[in-house]
Amino acid sequence: MSTEEEDSDTVTVETVNSVTLTRDTDGNLIFHCPRHEADELDSEDSTDPPHKRLCLSSEDDQSIDDSAPCISVVALPLSENDQSFEVTMTATTEVADDEISEGTVTQIQILQNEQLDEISSLGNEEVSAVSQAWFTTKEDKDSLTNKGHKWKQGMWSKEEIDILMNNIERYLKARGIKDATEIIFEMSKDERKDFYRTIAWGLNRPLFAVYRRVLRMYDDRNHVGKYTPEEIEKLKELRIKHGNDWATIGAALGRSASSVKDRCRLMKDTCNTGKWTEEEEKRLAEVVHELTSTEPGDTVTQGVSWAAVAERVGTRSEKQCRSKWLNYLNWKQSGGTEWTKEDEINLILRVAELDVADENDINWDLLAEGWSSVRSPQWLRSKWWTIKRQIANHKDVSFPASAEAPAAPVDSETLTLNSGTLQAFEILPSFHLQPTGTPGTYLLQTSSSQGLPLTLAASPTVTLTAAAPASPEQIIVHALSPEHLLNTSDNVTVQCHTPRVIIQTVATEDLSSSLSQAELSVDGDMQSSDFPDALEADTFPDEIHQPKMTLVPSYNDAHVSKFSDQNSTELMNSVMVRTEEEISDSDLKQEGSPSDLTSAYVTEDLESPTIVEQVDQTTIDDETILIVPSPHGFIQASDVIDAESVLPLTTLTDPILQHQVESHIIGSSLGSPVSEDSKDVEDLVNCH
DNA sequence: CAATTAGGTAAGGGTAATGGACACCA
DNA sequence: GTGGTGTCCATTACCCTTACCTAATT
Incomplete structure (x- = not known):
């Protein structure tokens, strides 16, 4: 929460200067707004106590000193009734104890409830109109939607779970409780009053959703795993004995109530397993059409009561019926066509074109409509997940990133970088080029749960263009085709204007020039074992410099440049050796000399002509990425780049080229050259 | 005493991941 | 014939929403 935003969006109702400050072992500053003071504040509207929220602001916003420690503040209401708050402040720089005092800290603002809506996008500590109601009915939600509110539905994201866990942790700390299960499972309603409301802070979900989530998270009878045959037997007995008393059955089995309930749904006595007979399929189709008042050949994907269908089919469970229908039978009945690789590419493109920020959106x-090879919207979604799963660490990749890569035309070999709103982030040692599932399309995986999508394909030249006039933050780099790479060396530098993120990748000549189709079977039969070392990221020596690519905001028109740096030879050797081993394993290493290479350095400013610099390289392994302050919007040939004016940034290998080589080898997209999880890569190889 | 709050249960639609069957191929 | 591989299909643990219920509190 920035103070500027606060100023513009909030009104100071009352200022409180008397607070109690404590500091916990983590350096967090915790202070309390005592009840009696808050009560006094409340006096202006005693008949209808407004919801209040505590905010903090610097006493003098105009004179914020850059060198001053930045304090982030999270305020949690301890209870709505007594109007007291718990505030946790975290200093991002070391704060001397004497800097924190009642006099210097802050103003405390109590915000009226109606102001809360106005600041709904400021941060995690926000109050959401959605999360403050215990249960949000469909009507409530519709009403909120009409007022412009949005809330999260569907699977919880990692970020949401982080917020939730942090909130719980703070709640526990404030009360000196060690274990959240004490509150959740042992305390009475009264004792844990406001627990859920408090921990829902910052989550744009109905309280009830938070409640369910917390119960599941802390119930150790959840996530127990597969049911053993013995458990199934016992479950059957307990079911007969206790009926639908899932809580009792669960307690007897050591499973959660929802778990046993779900398991029972799968085991109807009359259920067949395995392949469906024609008779069963026929019956399923008849029942579905009958219950939905549709005709054979109609597409039916929603509004089906699967419990009723299963009842009528007789030999299959509701899940089986649903799965069979949505994944096969409806498609077969309505004359669907087979799913092809082209469809897969099409899917990625279409998802990218949707330009939605959240996968749930x-x-x-709509996407499946009129698409004959799509078996159902649900099936299409699972297809998408299958494609996503081909990306190692896909869970950490934000949706826009994973969907963005295919935004560029896949048949024209492009590299797309979308800086988004990132100001700066690093691609840590194990940065990856992950295939997205579309041949020639990769995702540059970063360390911060963000990804930069890259698409490499078949344009014979390297140029940079804006992906679209309307999206200047997105740049397409037309990279060399694999064929071209066999003969040429190129580096690709990408500069995004908004918000001035510079990305550079450096080609490794020896690889590209030494490989040929003939030598590297291009028939797609390459197995993961052909890259024994490259596929095991953990073989990277941790103690030495690891390849690290950093994206930095290009303040003051600083530019990324590249030149030979003898001092980094050892470093880069340690990085590059893996690649070279990979090549030597194929008896290819000697084909190219690393010392006689030239790299083309291509930079294009989005708003300026393409600048091409030829940079002689004496040692291909010695590449360092540097930031070069430049008076121009781009590096001109006349710009003098000397070692002193250059800020060494970091070194990196060339994942793109390496990847191009690999993708060339297998004739399709392949897993990252440096994966943290070799299995992921093997899976990727298998996928193609 | 009605309305509200806080919490709870059950049903059922859905997702994500896994594993088996099978076809294909060297 | 055999073993490896890829794909399709079925299964299942787990997730989430919705509808409805209950008891305590206001």
Whole structure:
């Protein structure tokens, strides 16, 4: 929460100067707004106590000193009734104890409830109108939607879970409780009053959703795993004995109530398993059409009561019926066509074109409409997940990133970088080029749960263009085709204007020039074992410099440049050796000399002509990425780049080229050259 | 005493991941 | 014939929403 935003969006109702400050072992500053003071504040509207929220602001916003420690503040209401708050402040720089005092800290603002809506996008500590109601009915939600509110539905993201866990942790700390299960499972309603409301802070979910989530998270009878045959037997007995008393059955089995309930749904006595007979399929189709008042050949993907269908089918469970229908039978009945690789590419392109920020916002019904090889919207969604899973660490990749890569035309070999709103982030040692599932399309995986999508394909030249006039933050780099790479060396530098993120990748000549199709079977039969070392990221020596690519905001028109740096030879050797081993394993290493290479350095400013610099290289392994302050919007040939004016940034290998080589080898997209999880890569190899 | 709050249960639609069957191929 | 591999399909643990219920509190 920035103070500027606060100023513009909030009104100071009352200022409180008397607070109690404590500091915990983590250096967090915790202070309390005592009840009696808050009560006094409340006096202006005693008949209808407004919801209040504590905010903090610097006493003098105009004179914020850059060198001053930045303090982030999280305020949690201890209870709505007594109007007291718990505030946790975290200093991002070391704060001397004497800097924190009642006099210097802050103003405390109590905000009226109606102001809360106005600041709904400021941060995690926000109050959401959605999360403050215990249960949000569909009508409530519709009403909120009409007022412009949005809330999260569907699977919880990692970020949401982090917020939730942090909130719980703070709640526990404030009360000196060690274990959240004490509150959740042992305390009475009264004792844990406001627990859920408090920990829902910052989560744009109905309280009830938070409640369910917390119960699941802390119930150790959840996530127990597969049911053993013995458990199934016992479950059957307990079911007969206790009926639908899932809590009792669960307690007897050591499973959660929802778990046993779910398991029972799968085991109807009359259920067949395995392949469906024609008779069963026929019956399923008849029942579905009958219950939905549709005709054979109609597409039916929603509004089906699967419990009723299963009842009528007789030999299959509701899940089986649903799965069979949505993944096969409906498609077969309505004359669907086979799913092809082209469809897969099409899917990625279409998802990218949707330009939605959240995966949950994708309208799969719309996407599937009129697509004959799509078996159902649900099936299409699972297809998308299958494609996503081919990306190692896909869970950490934000949706826009994973969907962005294919935004560029995949048949024209492009590299797309979308800086988004990132100001700066690093691609840590194990940065990856992950295939997105579309041949020639990769995702540059970063360390901060963000990804830069890259698409490499078949344009014979390297140029940079804006992806679209309307999206200057997105740049397409037309990279060399694999064929071209066999003969040429190129570096690709990408500069995004908004918000001035510079990305550079450096080609490794020896690889590209030494490989040929003939030598590297291009028939797609390459197995993961052909890259024994490259596929095991953990073989990287931790103690030495690891390849690290950093994206930095290009303040003051600083530019990334590249030149030979003898001092980094050892470093880069340690980085590059893996690649070279990979090549030597194929008896290819000697084909290219690393010392006689030239690299083309291509930079294009989005708003300026393409600048091409030829940079002689004496040692291909010695590449360092540097930031070069430049008076121009781009590096001109006349710009003098000397070692002193250059800020060494970091070194990096060339994942792109390496990847191009690999993708060339297998004739398709392949896993990252440096994966943290070799299995992921093997899976990727298998996928193609 | 009605309305509200806080919490709870059950049903059922859905997702994500896994594993088996099978076809294909060297 | 055999073993490896890829794909399709079925299964299942787990997730989430919705509808409805209950008891305590206001």
